[in-house]
Amino acid sequence: xxxxxxxxxxxxxxxxxxxxxxxxxxxxxxxxxxxxxxxxxxxxxxxxxxxxxxxxxxxxxxxxxxxxxxxxxxxxxxxxxxxxxxxxxxxxxxxxxxxxxxxxxxxxxxxxxxxxxxxxxxxxxxxxxxxxxxxxxxxxxxxxxxxxxxxxxxxxxxxxxxxxxxxxxxxxxxxxxxxxxxxxxxxxxxxxxxxxxxxxxxxxxxxxxxxxxxxxxxxxxxxxxxxxxxxxxxxxxxxxxxxxxxxxxxxxxxxxxxxxxxxxxxxxxxxxxxxxxxxxxxxxxxxxxxxxxxxxxxxxxxxxxxxxxxxxxxxxxxxxxxxxxxxxxxxxxxxxxxxxxxxxxxxxxxxxxxxxxxxxxxxxxxxxxxxxxxxxxxxxxxxxxxxxx
Numbered sequence: 001x002x003x004x005x006x007x008x009x010x011x012x013x014x015x016x017x018x019x020x021x022x023x024x025x026x027x028x029x030x031x032x033x034x035x036x037x038x039x040x041x042x043x044x045x046x047x048x049x050x051x052x053x054x055x056x057x058x059x060x061x062x063x064x065x066x067x068x069x070x071x072x073x074x075x076x077x078x079x080x081x082x083x084x085x086x087x088x089x090x091x092x093x094x095x096x097x098x099x100x101x102x103x104x105x106x107x108x109x110x111x112x113x114x115x116x117x118x119x120x121x122x123x124x125x126x127x128x129x130x131x132x133x134x135x136x137x138x139x140x141x142x143x144x145x146x147x148x149x150x151x152x153x154x155x156x157x158x159x160x161x162x163x164x165x166x167x168x169x170x171x172x173x174x175x176x177x178x179x180x181x182x183x184x185x186x187x188x189x190x191x192x193x194x195x196x197x198x199x200x201x202x203x204x205x206x207x208x209x210x211x212x213x214x215x216x217x218x219x220x221x222x223x224x225x226x227x228x229x230x231x232x233x234x235x236x237x238x239x240x241x242x243x244x245x246x247x248x249x250x251x252x253x254x255x256x257x258x259x260x261x262x263x264x265x266x267x268x269x270x271x272x273x274x275x276x277x278x279x280x281x282x283x284x285x286x287x288x289x290x291x292x293x294x295x296x297x298x299x300x301x302x303x304x305x306x307x308x309x310x311x312x313x314x315x316x317x318x319x320x321x322x323x324x325x326x327x328x329x330x331x332x333x334x335x336x337x338x339x340x341x342x343x344x345x346x347x348x349x350x351x352x353x354x355x356x357x358x359x360x361x362x363x364x365x366x367x368x369x370x371x372x373x374x375x376x377x378x379x380x381x382x383x384x385x386x387x388x389x
Contacts, residue, residue, distance in 0.1 A: 011056075014056060015053070015054075015056060015057075018052055018053050018054070018055055018056065019053040021052060021088070022049050022050050022051070022052035022053040023049075023050075023053075025049045025052070025084075025085060026045055026046065026049035026050060029045045029049065029079055030042070030045060032079075033045070033078055033079055035077065035078050040076075041073075041076075041078045044069050044072055044073040044076070044078050045073065045078065045079070047065060047066070047068075047069035048065075048066050048069035048070045048073055048079075048085045048086075049066075049085055051065050051066055051089070052066065052085060052088055052089055055088070055089050055092050056092055059089070059092040059093045059095075059096055059097075060093055060097075062089050063086065063089040063090050063093050066085050066086050066088075066089040067083070067086040067089070067090075070083050070085055070086045071083075083140040083143050083144055084143055086140075086143070086144060087143035087144050087146065087147040088147070090144055090147045090148055090151070091147045091148075091150065091151045092151070093151070094147065094148045094149075094150075094151025094152050094155065095151040095152075095154055095155050096155075099152065099155070099156075182292075182354055182357065182358070183292070184231070185354060186292045186295055186296055186354065188227070188231075191223055191224065191226075191227035193268075193299045193302050193303045194219070194220075194223050194264050194265075194267070194268045194299075194302060195220050195223055195224060196303075197268040197269065197302055197303075197306060198216040198217075198219045198220050198223075198267065198268060199216070199220060201213070201216045201269075202216035202217055202220075219264075219267040219268075223264055223267075226260075230253070253288065253291045254282075254284065254287030254288060254290070254291055255276060255278060255282070255287050255290060255291065255314070257291055258274060258276060258291065258294055258312070258314070259274060261291075261294060261295050261298050262274045262298075262312070265298050265299075265301070265302055265310065268302045268306055269302070269306040269307040269308075270298070270301050270302050270305070270306050270307065270308055270309075270310050270327070271308075271309045271310065272298060272310045272311075272312055273309070273310070273311045273312065274312050275311070275312065275313045275314070275315075276312075276314045277314070277315045277316060278314055278315070278316040278321065279316050282316075282321070282384070283384075286321065286362070286382060286384065289358050289359075289361075289362065289382060290314060290321060290323060290382065292354075292358060293323050293355050293358055293359070293378075293380050294312055294314065294323060294325060296351045296354055296355050297312075297323075297325035297351075297355065297378040298310060298312065298325060299351065300351045300376075300378075301325070301327045301329065301376070304329070305327050305328075305329020305375075305376065306329070307329075308327045308328055308329030308375075309327065309328050310325065310326070310327040311324075311325070311326050311327070312324075312325050313325075316384075319383060319384055319385075320364070320381050320382060320383050320384060321381070321382045321384065322379075322380075322381055323378075323379070323380040323381075323382065324377065324378070324379050324380075325377070325378040326371065326375060326376070326377045326378075327375050327376055328374060328375045329374075329375060329376065352368050352378075355368070355378065355380065356368075358380075359380045359381075359382060362382045362383055363383055364380060364381045364382040364383055365379075365380070365381040366379070366380045366381075367379045
């Protein structure tokens with residue numbers, strides 16, 4: 001069923017409701033009050049009802065005017081109802097006023113419940129006039145206490161909801177910063193490793209084989225250009241205003257970019273045998289995770305085992321994606337001990353931490369370690385329906 005109010009009411013609409021309530025209550029009092037024909041009575045009724053139309057604009061002044069007029073009207077016998085108008089004016093005061101430490105809101109709520117029980121089950125053994133006064137005081141206290149307690153409860157609930165929303169926003173910002181930091185690390189680490197290897201080759205053969213040194217410089221140029229393109233893409237995402245068209249940015253790297261990793265590794269002296277058997281339809285975030293894990297693992301081979309042969313397997317095994325990177329280079333490498341922390345390990349240690357964090361984000365399994373016959377293996381299992389970051 002369609003709700004009565006499918007959207008929150010605008011301020012003007014809320015004011016219009018207050019105007020209708022004020023005029024309606026004034027009409028009821030004029031019709032029911034025997035003394036309403038007197039000018040003084042009409043003035044009191046107007047003072048206790050018409051200011052309700054602007055109770056949201058000036059909560060405290062309106063409440064004071066309405067409360068004084070209501071007490072005067074009841075004292076003079078103009079109206080017999082409890083402080084309904086004053087309670088209606090008290091609600092925005094309780095809702096908008098900052099709570100003080102000494103404020104006994106809980107006690108007010110308890111007394112309100114007591115007044116409700118007294119009005120429902122109690123009685124006063126006295127004359128009609130005294131009974132009427134006591135009933136008026138009890139019902140008036142019930143109306144005022146209930147309005148104050150409800151207003152305070154709504155205020156506390158809104159403040160709690162706003163605090164939760166702020167915490168959720170801060171958590172989202174932190175997660176996004178971590179994700180971008182991880183992406184930047186992968187790009188910079190991979191690129192600088194290749195550039196470092198090729199720069200060493202160029203420096204070593206510059207005098208004897210200048211053509212080989214020139215080829216190394218070309219690889220450095222191409223690799224650095226590609227890294228700058230990826231970094232511009234990530235920074236472009238950060239600078240994109242809300243509502244911008246995503247298509248204006250280049251897509252994040254995925255499975256289609258794995259051959260580029262193999263080519264860059266080959267230029268650095270690591271021969272990569274790439275075996276990708278993945279059905280179409282992987283989520284873009286999962287493809288990016290696969291790409292980054294392969295990139296980091298191959299980069300570590302270039303950094304610590306070149307020249308070497310490397311085999312990369314990316315297989316779709318139904319409910320998960322298997323990523324296995326093995327090489328035949330030296331198996332002794334730095335592995336981080338214990339949970340990830342800043343400054344843990346050197347070189348390969350940070351790479352393992354980054355890969356492990358990516359796999360953990362998807363609820364997968366990750367292992368990395370030397371092989372018995374020499375070399376090193378990285379194995380990651382990513383569920384197709386993981387969380388992602």
